[in-house]
Amino acid sequence: MAAAASHSIHDRPWLDPAQKPFIQIQGVSKQFGPFVAVDNVDLDIYRGELFSLLGGSGCGKTTLLRMIAGFETPTSGRIVIDGEDMSSVPPYDRPVNMMFQSYALFPHMTVEQNVAYGLKRDGVAKAEIQSRVNDMLGMVELTQFRKRKPHQLSGGQRQRVALARSLVKNPKVLLLDEPLGALDKRLREQTQYELMNIQDRLGVTFVVVTHDQEEAMTLSTRIAVMDQGYFQQIGTPTEIYEYPVTRFVANFIGSANMFEGRVASQEDEIAEVTVDTLPVPIRAEHAAPLAAGTRAWVAVRPEKVQLSREPFSQAGINMLEGQVEEIGYYGESSTYRIRINEDVRLEVTHPNLRRPRDGRHLAEWEDKVYVGWEPGAAVVLTS
Amino acid sequence: MAQGAFGRAIEKAQASWKFLVIFIPYAWLLIFFLAPFFMVLKISVAELRIASPPFTPLIATDAAGATIIRLVFDNFAYLWEDSLYLNTYLNSLKISTTSTLLCLLIGYPIAYAIVRSTPTTRNILLLLIILPFWTSFLLRVYAWMGLLADQGTINNLLIWLGVIDSPIRMLYTEFAVYIGIVYTYLPFMILPLYANMEKLDMSLLEAASDLGARPAVTFLTVTLPMTVPGIVAGSLLVFIPATGEYVIPDLLGGGNVLMIGRVLYNEFNANTDWPVASAVAIVLLLLLVLPMMLYQHIQSKEASS
Numbered sequence: 001m002a003a004a005a006s007h008s009i010h011d012r013p014w015l016d017p018a019q020k021p022f023i024q025i026q027g028v029s030k031q032f033g034p035f036v037a038v039d040n041v042d043l044d045i046y047r048g049e050l051f052s053l054l055g056g057s058g059c060g061k062t063t064l065l066r067m068i069a070g071f072e073t074p075t076s077g078r079i080v081i082d083g084e085d086m087s088s089v090p091p092y093d094r095p096v097n098m099m100f101q102s103y104a105l106f107p108h109m110t111v112e113q114n115v116a117y118g119l120k121r122d123g124v125a126k127a128e129i130q131s132r133v134n135d136m137l138g139m140v141e142l143t144q145f146r147k148r149k150p151h152q153l154s155g156g157q158r159q160r161v162a163l164a165r166s167l168v169k170n171p172k173v174l175l176l177d178e179p180l181g182a183l184d185k186r187l188r189e190q191t192q193y194e195l196m197n198i199q200d201r202l203g204v205t206f207v208v209v210t211h212d213q214e215e216a217m218t219l220s221t222r223i224a225v226m227d228q229g230y231f232q233q234i235g236t237p238t239e240i241y242e243y244p245v246t247r248f249v250a251n252f253i254g255s256a257n258m259f260e261g262r263v264a265s266q267e268d269e270i271a272e273v274t275v276d277t278l279p280v281p282i283r284a285e286h287a288a289p290l291a292a293g294t295r296a297w298v299a300v301r302p303e304k305v306q307l308s309r310e311p312f313s314q315a316g317i318n319m320l321e322g323q324v325e326e327i328g329y330y331g332e333s334s335t336y337r338i339r340i341n342e343d344v345r346l347e348v349t350h351p352n353l354r355r356p357r358d359g360r361h362l363a364e365w366e367d368k369v370y371v372g373w374e375p376g377a378a379v380v381l382t383s
Numbered sequence: 384m385a386q387g388a389f390g391r392a393i394e395k396a397q398a399s400w401k402f403l404v405i406f407i408p409y410a411w412l413l414i415f416f417l418a419p420f421f422m423v424l425k426i427s428v429a430e431l432r433i434a435s436p437p438f439t440p441l442i443a444t445d446a447a448g449a450t451i452i453r454l455v456f457d458n459f460a461y462l463w464e465d466s467l468y469l470n471t472y473l474n475s476l477k478i479s480t481t482s483t484l485l486c487l488l489i490g491y492p493i494a495y496a497i498v499r500s501t502p503t504t505r506n507i508l509l510l511l512i513i514l515p516f517w518t519s520f521l522l523r524v525y526a527w528m529g530l531l532a533d534q535g536t537i538n539n540l541l542i543w544l545g546v547i548d549s550p551i552r553m554l555y556t557e558f559a560v561y562i563g564i565v566y567t568y569l570p571f572m573i574l575p576l577y578a579n580m581e582k583l584d585m586s587l588l589e590a591a592s593d594l595g596a597r598p599a600v601t602f603l604t605v606t607l608p609m610t611v612p613g614i615v616a617g618s619l620l621v622f623i624p625a626t627g628e629y630v631i632p633d634l635l636g637g638g639n640v641l642m643i644g645r646v647l648y649n650e651f652n653a654n655t656d657w658p659v660a661s662a663v664a665i666v667l668l669l670l671l672v673l674p675m676m677l678y679q680h681i682q683s684k685e686a687s688s
Contacts, residue, residue: 069589069593070592070593071589071592071593090592091589091592091593092592092593092594092595092596092597093595096593097593097594098589098590098593100586100589100590102584102586104584104586104587104589104590105590106587106590106591106605107587107609108608108609117591117594117596117604118594118595121594121595121596121600122595165594166593166594169594169595
């Protein structure tokens with residue numbers, strides 16, 4: 001895989017064998033009756049990471065988070081935080097704090113009392129509680145709302161109280177359950193960067209549960225894509241997006257055109273896959289050796305497909321001929337659905353680099369067009 | 384235009400419905416609560432006389448033919464002067480307060496357990512709480528007489544087991560009254576508590592635990608303050624009827640436990656002193672309403688701040 005050399009190993013502790021993982025999840029399973037929520041997963045998270053557990057509802061991501069917090073006990077396996085086995089440690093003794101999806105602010109307490117709650121439980125001196133709460137409220141810009149009750153705050157303000165409350169104890173790990181889920185789009189973007197800033201400043205390890213792939217992509221150092229209780233892929237946002245290892249990941253993160261076929265040959269790390277429904281074999285980069293005849297799927301992202309009214313001349317490019325069937329105009333880009341033949345449609349996203357000329361975009365309905373992509377733009381998946 | 388006229392007709396009908404919906408409960412309150420209350424109030428400021436009805440009228444005509452309104456406050460003064468009434472009021476309040484606390488102590492864990500149980504179990508448990516209402520209240524109190532009597536089930540069982548030699552006196556004691564009141568009013572404590580706790584967001588308890596609160600601390604700092612409305616509602620539902628309770632002290636306390644309900648009954652029936660009986664009722668009402676109004680006042684003050 002093309003690990004970017006521009007990043008130092010300091011930014012990517014998981015590549016450094018000398019680094020000790022901060023959170024170790026070892027063979028952890030969780031069953032609710034006959035239902036297996038988390039299925040024998042292993043995961044190492046390093047200090048200072050902003051790690052996302054990404055998946056659809058019911059994939060087990062929240063259960064895993066709740067096991068780290070101590071609200072659920074693993075059916076088997078163990079969780080180690082900073083070298084200490086958490087198996088017999090109750091939630092109130094764990095060096096972990098959580099920001100709840102519902103925020104779970106105490107409605108009968110003021111903002112200030114909410115934030116001070118955790119410090120009081122630890123028996124911190126009054127003066128210190130006061131100064132730490134002040135600092136924290138200053139950081140989330142809620143100082144003037146200190147005497148308000150949660151019901152007197154807006155959604156965004158509540159979210160910041162929840163964040164302040166979970167950070168004030170300086171936890172080793174902060175768990176965030178859908179931290180931006182309840183906010184509207186503008187607030188989400190703003191809060192997202194605030195979260196990243198805070199994480200950077202405090203150096204706390206963040207573990208975020210989210211179903212929102214965009215959120216995961218922009219926030220995270222690494223992402224674990226979860227489905228049906230286990231990890232489909234663990235990697236950086238770039239790895240997950242550019243080099244998905246399963247069809248599930250390719251489809252869940254962004255969208256992908258998928259062709260099912262069989263490996264015909266492989267030469268110089270380029271595999272040729274024959275697809276029954278296409279007139280020509282597809283060439284795609286794949287470093288690992290593939291046996292001829294292996295069932296394989298070629299995935300190519302819509303924005304990596306070029307669209308033209310003239311045939312492409314580059315050597316080695318995959319090229320197909322088709323007709324524009326559907327156009328989705330998004331302003332900055334347009335998505336075209338190209339009908340290749342009866343069985344195959346291809347999605348192409350193209351940035352609208354120019355204004356339409358004579359009322360015509362790059363391509364219009366029913367236009368005859370050519371689509372093409374380099375072998376390096378596609379991935380070969382075998383599962 | 385026709386549609387407009389139709390719309391207006393509907394609006395009119397809706398307005399009259401609205402009026403009806405509000406009017407009926409008000410009329411109900413007026414007829415069945417306020418009217419008797421004013422009658423009692425009127426009798427409480429009248430004088431006893433040997434006649435039918437056995438009290439002087441509020442409005443009368445004097446010898447000169449002028450209309451006079453007679454308000455006599457002797458009855459209230461009498462209640463204050465005779466220590467029997469003061470003691471009885473105090474004893475009633477003592478018994479109802481203690482019973483309320485006992486109901487709270489027993490009912491709170493029960494309500495909590497019901498809320499935390501699975502939906503199927505929860506319905507069964509709730510049914511069990513409501514089940515006693517299907518039998519007559521009087522019958523159930525009589526059943527307790529059978530259980531608590533000197534030759535009753537409990538004493539017989541204890542003697543048979545050899546725990547005691549002679550029966551323990553339980554019936555016709557304050558203890559029996561407590562048993563009766565707590566037993567009878569426990570559902571009135573549990574149900575409002577249940578309704579309140581059901582709304583309690585369990586993630587709040589998890590949040591407290593997450594922030595370092597042990598279970599006992601979570602209970603004191605989150606669960607308890609969050610369930611105050613349920614505690615208040617349940618306590619009022621137990622405290623108010625228990626204070627004026629007549630049947631239980633009469634049947635289970637015999638003549639040994641003084642409660643205001645019995646005194647009221649005696650004044651009314653045995654002494655046929657309606658004015659004093661009415662005064663007793665009015666004072667009881669004030670005793671119960673004033674603390675409630677005070678609580679309401681504090682509540683609304685807190686809410687507005």
